[in-house]
Amino acid sequence: MNVARLRRMGRHLIELSKSAAGPTKGPALTPGEEAVFEDVLRHPGSAVGEIQARTGFVQSHVSASVARMRERGLLETAQDPADGRRTQVRVTDVAVQAVLRRANLPVEEAVRAAVRDDARAERVLGLLTELETLLTHEDTD
Known part of the structure; x- marks a missing residue:
């Protein structure tokens, strides 16, 4: 086993999981949006800068991804009550329920x-x- 084979197997497992989950409603997430979504799911209430640091994407990409997913009802944003200059991002309850339904298939x-x-x-x-x-x-x- 080497890194290339491990990555290829990982991609194959991801394709299997997508096949098992079936089609999603609405347009599919881009790989970048998927990474941002997963990060927000794991770290609710994060600021865009924190998401950027964890994902490695430039801040403009994270901000644009958050905006697109907010428009689609997947993410929501709110001002940080402790620091009004920060915007916190979290997955909507509807999206969390959809993730849970698909995860248990x-x-x-x-x-x-x-x-x-x-x-x-x-x-x-x-x-x-x-x-x-x-x-x-x-x-x-």
Whole structure:
């Protein structure tokens, strides 16, 4: 395994997850908007400068992405009560509910369609479960 193969596998897993989730309502997010959205989802109440620092995008890109997603009802902004010069960004309740609905969809059908062999699909699903456990849970030993 090397970095290139790991990245290729990551992209393939992202495509599988998108396939399992099905089409979204409205226009799809650009990759940059998706990164900004995910950052705001993980860090609600962040200022544009904080989002910029975490994502690595230039501030104008973050501001434009926030504005477009605000127009679409995905994000909302408000003045920081502690500092009126700062604008805080958060994901709307409607968008959070949509994310939660999609996050809980099963992936088995998408994996079976991608692998097209029942035995291999079952093995892939088992390996994905094991990989998730190994990468996302702290060792208790």
